[in-house]
Amino acid sequence: MNIFSKILLAATLTTVASSCSSFLDINTNPNAATSVTPDQLLANALVSTGANYTNYNSYTSFFAGFWGKANGVSGYNVERAYNYTSTYQQVLWTGIYDNLQDYQLIRTSSVASSYPNHAAIARIMQAYDYLLLVDQYGDIPYTNALQGATNTTPTFDKADAIYKDLIVQLKGAISDINAATSAAKPGTEDVVFGGGTAGMTKWKQFANSLRLRILLRQSSTSNGTLNAYVATEMAALQASTEGYITTDVVVQPGYAGSSGQQNPFYNTYGFAVGSSATVSTYRFILPTNYLVNLFQNNNDTRLVQEFRPVDGTTTTYKGTNLGEPLPPDYLQGSTFQAALAGQPAGTFAGTFLRSPSQPTVLMLLAEHLFSKSEAEFRGLITTGDAKTDYLNGIRASYQTTYRSGTAPAAVAATAESEAYLAANATNGLVNWEATTTRSTDQYGNLLASGATRTVSTLEKILTQKWLAENTFASTEAYDDYRRTSLPNIPISLEASQPALGIPTRLLYPQVEINTNGANVTAASAGITQYSRLFWDPQ
Numbered sequence: 001m002n003i004f005s006k007i008l009l010a011a012t013l014t015t016v017a018s019s020c021s022s023f024l025d026i027n028t029n030p031n032a033a034t035s036v037t038p039d040q041l042l043a044n045a046l047v048s049t050g051a052n053y054t055n056y057n058s059y060t061s062f063f064a065g066f067w068g069k070a071n072g073v074s075g076y077n078v079e080r081a082y083n084y085t086s087t088y089q090q091v092l093w094t095g096i097y098d099n100l101q102d103y104q105l106i107r108t109s110s111v112a113s114s115y116p117n118h119a120a121i122a123r124i125m126q127a128y129d130y131l132l133l134v135d136q137y138g139d140i141p142y143t144n145a146l147q148g149a150t151n152t153t154p155t156f157d158k159a160d161a162i163y164k165d166l167i168v169q170l171k172g173a174i175s176d177i178n179a180a181t182s183a184a185k186p187g188t189e190d191v192v193f194g195g196g197t198a199g200m201t202k203w204k205q206f207a208n209s210l211r212l213r214i215l216l217r218q219s220s221t222s223n224g225t226l227n228a229y230v231a232t233e234m235a236a237l238q239a240s241t242e243g244y245i246t247t248d249v250v251v252q253p254g255y256a257g258s259s260g261q262q263n264p265f266y267n268t269y270g271f272a273v274g275s276s277a278t279v280s281t282y283r284f285i286l287p288t289n290y291l292v293n294l295f296q297n298n299n300d301t302r303l304v305q306e307f308r309p310v311d312g313t314t315t316t317y318k319g320t321n322l323g324e325p326l327p328p329d330y331l332q333g334s335t336f337q338a339a340l341a342g343q344p345a346g347t348f349a350g351t352f353l354r355s356p357s358q359p360t361v362l363m364l365l366a367e368h369l370f371s372k373s374e375a376e377f378r379g380l381i382t383t384g385d386a387k388t389d390y391l392n393g394i395r396a397s398y399q400t401t402y403r404s405g406t407a408p409a410a411v412a413a414t415a416e417s418e419a420y421l422a423a424n425a426t427n428g429l430v431n432w433e434a435t436t437t438r439s440t441d442q443y444g445n446l447l448a449s450g451a452t453r454t455v456s457t458l459e460k461i462l463t464q465k466w467l468a469e470n471t472f473a474s475t476e477a478y479d480d481y482r483r484t485s486l487p488n489i490p491i492s493l494e495a496s497q498p499a500l501g502i503p504t505r506l507l508y509p510q511v512e513i514n515t516n517g518a519n520v521t522a523a524s525a526g527i528t529q530y531s532r533l534f535w536d537p538q
Contacts, residue, residue, distance in 0.1 A: 038106040038118035043189040043253055045102040049125060050251035050360035052095045054264045056132055057474045059089050063502055064478035065290055065489030066470050068320035071329040073284045080323045080494040082503050084529040090509035092136060096129045097145070103129070104146045116180035117200055121190070123173040124207050127166045128362070131214060134159045135479050136506045138533050139523045141516075153516045156523040160226070160534045166214055167233055170207045174242060177204055191253040192362065204242040206249055209368045211237050213476070216371050218535045219380060220483050226534075234380045245368055246410055248400055250359035262356040269336060270353040278338070283330040290490055291470065292319040292334065293444030294463075298430055299423040301416055302401045306351045306470065307334040321443055323493030351401045352471050361472045364400060365411065369393035370465035377457055387432045390461055394421065394430075397468035428455030429463050442490045462486035482536045503529040504536060 061067040062079040103122035144154035193199035295303035311331040320327035339350035373389035398417035424430035428437040469477040
């Protein structure tokens with residue numbers, strides 16, 4: 001397997017665990033160093049995962065219906081026409097396999113037995129990484145992967161078999177943590193949960209929330225055998241005593257407004273170090289009209305936190321339809337809102353571009369709560385209350401959108417979230433009991449007739465989940481759309497095969513074809529970007 005090498009680890013290895021700045025050096029290669037221990041590897045591996053997930057979300061934001069291309073910008077031809085090739089988004093494959101190798105070294109190093117909690121965290125994060133790969137590519141190298149020179153041409157495992165083993169790995173990691181009660185706990189190198197006993201409890205809860213994500217992804221097919229498996233595993237998850245996440249799961253290694261230390265999304269779509277002018281990439285992206293209209297139709301104030309008004313206005317918001325020939329440019333449209341110096345406190349906080357030191361999301365609490373609400377509503381989980389989790393999902397999203405610092409300790413009603421619920425007391429896309437909403441065209445524009453349509457509870461849940469996952473978790477929104485066809489995201493106006501809709505998977509990358517061609521050929525027979533994964537209803 002073609003796993004790109006990183007730059008050799010510098011001679012300052014012994015200071016890695018104590019230096020915040022080194023946590024951000026994801027270009028070092030722990031695999032090339034024989035003297036490092038798991039505690040010296042963990043932070044860098046977690047930071048790499050955050051950067052990889054940022055890349056995944058940038059790709060899926062187009063196909064999940066959140067982003068479109070601004071005028072005056074070249075490129076984005078694949079996103080507009082859906083003409084995939086084997087060279088498109090190769091970094092999603094190589095970045096994750098490289099990261100998986102980092103976690104593998106934590107688990108298999110000569111001193112790994114002295115660091116059981118670190119190894120358990122690596123086991124959880126490998127499940128997280130493999131899930132990203134399977135959900136975009138289907139069958140991938142798994143059982144025989146990560147063996148380095150021992151096996152450079154691993155065979156591909158079936159996606160459904162990998163899914164089942166990911167559940168095994170997550171349950172095993174929880175057992176590993178429980179068995180390591182007297183072992184040393186990670187310290188500051190745990191840049192997700194902060195280390196210590198409390199941190200390990202949160203890792204177990206994260207593992208359970210990942211189990212729910214995986215099982216729910218498989219739950220919408222007509223495959224009776226798969227449905228029985230999901231039911232059994234959902235019951236086991238429900239019986240678990242570890243619980244679930246209670247706040248956003250984020251990576252925070254000490255991002256800062258210094259060279260090489262800025263939050264990766266902020267660095268790509270916001271501001272260069274020390275600059276008050278946005279980077280060029282900031283001008284490339286506009287929200288879709290579908291997203292803007294859904295916000296506006298529902299009196300949703302998350303819009304003003306996430307995107308800025310059209311230049312020269314304070315209340316006008318405009319997006320684009322993906323693939324339209326002449327979209328607005330960044331001054332005519334609504335680019336990302338940013339927290340700029342000199343703005344009044346609490347005004348236009350800039351959810352996505354809050355500061356160079358903002359954390360990187362691995363899982364949103366809102367996603368988990370909406371997933372739990374769906375599972376409860378459908379009877380996949382028989383404890384808990386679907387309505388309560390749904391409302392708390394909205395509240396968690398508002399807390400993520402409006403917060404100025406770190407994630408809150410627990411879900412709470414805020415003035416903004418309660419105003420949103422009150423403003424939509426009869427809107428079936430927001431209110432739990434309401435059953436109708438105003439009819440719109442395919443881009444979310446309200447029809448002048450004022451006609452209404454019926455809204456199912458599942459559409460209600462998936463629509464609010466989609467809104468909560470905008471940009472920070474577009475990958476999950478894209479996966480849910482493939483699974484449920486909700487919400488009704490418009491396809492690109494330039495789609496080369498419009499009857500086939502939005503693509504459903506990536507093609508295997510050229511870097512893997514070049515080094516593992518025979519196995520890629522066997523795995524890709526008959527595969528196109530419209531081939532459905534095993535969990536995607538046929």
